[in-house]
Amino acid sequence: MVKKALTSIHDLFNKYIMCFIKGDLSTRLSGLIMGFGMFTRGQIIKGLAYLFFQITFILFMIIRGLDYIIGLQTLGTVGQTRIFDEVRGIYVVYPGDNSMLMLLFGVATIFVVISFFLVYLSNLKTCYANQVSINNGIRPRNFRQEIDFYLNEKYHVTILTIPVIGTFMFTILPLIFMILIAFTNFDKNHQPPGNLFTWVGFNNFKDALWNDPLKSTTFFGLLIWTLVWAVLATALNYILGMILALMINKKGIKLKKFWRTIFVITIAVPQFVSLLLMSQLLADQGTLNVILRQLGFVKDFFPFLSNGDVAKFTVIIVNLWVGVPYSMLITSGILMNIPVDLYESAKIDGANARVQFMKITLPYMLFVTGPYLITQFIGNINNFNVIYLLTGGGPLTLNYYQAGKTDLLVTWLYKLTVNEQNYSLASTIGIFIFLLSAFFSLLVYNKTSSAKKEDEFQ
């Protein structure tokens, strides 16, 4: 893998160095003045665009960019200061360095440099290609032909530019920024613009894993609960959803569409509505406890959400309410595709319904819906809504750092970000969640071949 990447980088450079060696004067000059080899060969507009890009880049680097990159090393040295202004008789606040903006702009600048480099290479390549095609007696594309070229052969560039920029701005850049935050001490006490934060290496990871007993207890406690939750929630939802689908689709059951619609309605109600409502319903003074009290089952109330162990049980049950209709919908389509003759021959062999389910239905379903199951599993590791809206992670406990007994790693991350402003620890947790998801995906990805067969299928 690494070797392959290295050789491809090596090949890439070889190719561009060849452009220099074999290029004539104007090709070589375009290594200095971008677009030069396009002007001399009739591609005026394209050449201008490259030149414009180069000038903007150089100006940006001189005015701002270099400072941004240098700033990355320290993330700021001058804190905000208050100096007494004797003439006016007040404290004047002098803004210092803002570590967060320095990090953000620094990262952005690095990407600007990378993209400049890529454009620079494509400039060399185009100029050399122009030279070759003129030597062969073919005129380089004019502007009209260029547009046609980008609507056909190079259509992927045209069509992907905006999506890539969008993804970059709103997914990649923020993520890289947050990953870097995990290696700083950006927390409540190091909050820009008032204070500076700086690089601390792997300290946050050490804290979460062993250095800080409170944090590591929290981390491992929540990690175990996250895994238990994800396994139970995924498995129960899947199996019960499948049984529900089997019941609805069974021969001789009337009003199939009606049953299905009832369950689908519950999916369609936004989760923040249904789950907030459930949390009211299940609260200590909530309606369910009123009913139980009136029926004489409990004297005061049953702690559905206020006792840690009971609450864990409750969230799994409520999650069934949320998730079973989904898996019913998903599985019923596939259930109908199971070849009928499998069941017929099983019947002849005298298999009863239970054996049929265990020996035919379940293996078939597991085979077909394997990828779906793993996405569900990862979705449950990240199942923010159910936990946050239902229990808010509570009941709180002093054994945990800023977390409650039913908190998942994700809801802890959210709380650390929003309530605690402990961004560095939150980012660290985010990286751990990523590793967890990646581990399970890889496990399954190696076993499915659908990704490789993509082209054969078409």
Add this chain to the structure above:
Amino acid sequence: MKNMRTQERIANGFIHSILGILSFVWILPIFWLVLISFRKEPGSYTSYILPKSYTFDNYIKLFTDTSLFNYPRWFLNTLIVAICTAAVSTILVLMTSYALSRLRFKMRKPMMNIALILGMFPGFMAMIAIYHILKSFGLTQTLFALVLVYSGGAAMGYYISKGFFDTIPKAIDESAMLDGANKNTIFWKITLPLSKPIVIYTILMSFMGPWMDFIFVSVIMKDNYQNYTVALGLYRMLSRENIFMYFTRFAAGAVLIAIPISILFIYMQKFYVSGITGGSTKG
């Protein structure tokens, strides 16, 4: 033989009654929500189950009493954001999935892998960074920022529509190419018209997003009540200091957005299913 038939009938009767009980359990919270929305007495907890008296006031006040919670304004905000988001992200998603499904280029596989890896990070890990990016453009607390956030990274959700494009035979493209059509024409004039279900699905899915999300809005809007969306507004109604006064109104507001979303969802459930399972059944 007769014995088996009666057995079958008993089994079916049994299943019918289970289905009846289950649907009762499943529909109960929703029924309860509707009941509360008509309840006259305020408060989140009552010591009785059925409301003592019923009223339409909760619905009417939602639209007339806008001093603290401006529901009509939020509804309009959400509608605007949802329409813009649906338009922008549908185009982004369809372009991306067409390119990844139909065009062959060097970066295709790497791009798909990158999208896969990015998808494994928890979604709102990046929200603080997004907030500051928007702030450095001076865009925070505006509806435009919300549209950007919801649709900016939309291309990552290319997977389902790519699966659909994969099923359109390539021969169609090839014959169009023989007639002199370029890739651009094929995309707009041939592939898209053939993909109506997935286009509708993508539009509706991205339209529904802003109605459900309350996390990104709360980070971006902070205390700018005027620019809240319905979801965040309703969520705020249940904060500790407001819940007693506004719980019944919350229920009314929730019913009002749940109805259109339910209709949309019931309408598109079959696209939803084929979208989710599409990738796996082919395997």
